[in-house]
Amino acid sequence: MSRHHYELHVRFSDVDIYRHVNNVKYFEYYQEARLAFLGSLGRLDGGVGSDFSVVVARIGVEYRRPILFRPEPYIVQTWVKRVGTSSYTLGSEIKDGETVLSSAEVVAVRFDRERQRAHPLTEEERALLLTADE
Numbered sequence: 001m002s003r004h005h006y007e008l009h010v011r012f013s014d015v016d017i018y019r020h021v022n023n024v025k026y027f028e029y030y031q032e033a034r035l036a037f038l039g040s041l042g043r044l045d046g047g048v049g050s051d052f053s054v055v056v057a058r059i060g061v062e063y064r065r066p067i068l069f070r071p072e073p074y075i076v077q078t079w080v081k082r083v084g085t086s087s088y089t090l091g092s093e094i095k096d097g098e099t100v101l102s103s104a105e106v107v108a109v110r111f112d113r114e115r116q117r118a119h120p121l122t123e124e125e126r127a128l129l130l131t132a133d134e
Helices: 025-041 122-132
Strands: 004-008 052-062 074-083 087-096 099-112
Touching: 004 025, 025 052, 025 074, 025 087, 025 099, 052 122, 074 122
Parallel strands: none
Antiparallel strands: 004 074, 052 099, 074 087, 087 099
């Protein structure tokens, strides 16, 4: 399975009183990496003026080791775990070298804004996601 690599630069404002990254910031880091990954594949929504978008249905984060403020970037790896009819699941890890500091799983759903419900992925979207999984 192919993994997308995103360089994560910790901002000073991300660090809490204990001198490590506050747990809430992890969600932002995973979002930044997820958007970079999806951007590398091409659009996975209907574009400007479309009634369709992609929404996050679930995200789970596991904290293994603290992320500290430093000038060198950490690496966030993101990959496709599953492609369904209207949703897909992405796996992610924040790493320092080979050490996994945190892992996450995100379920995203193609969403019809007008009808306010899930909508099937197009064949093109499915192909983009499945190609990324090779």
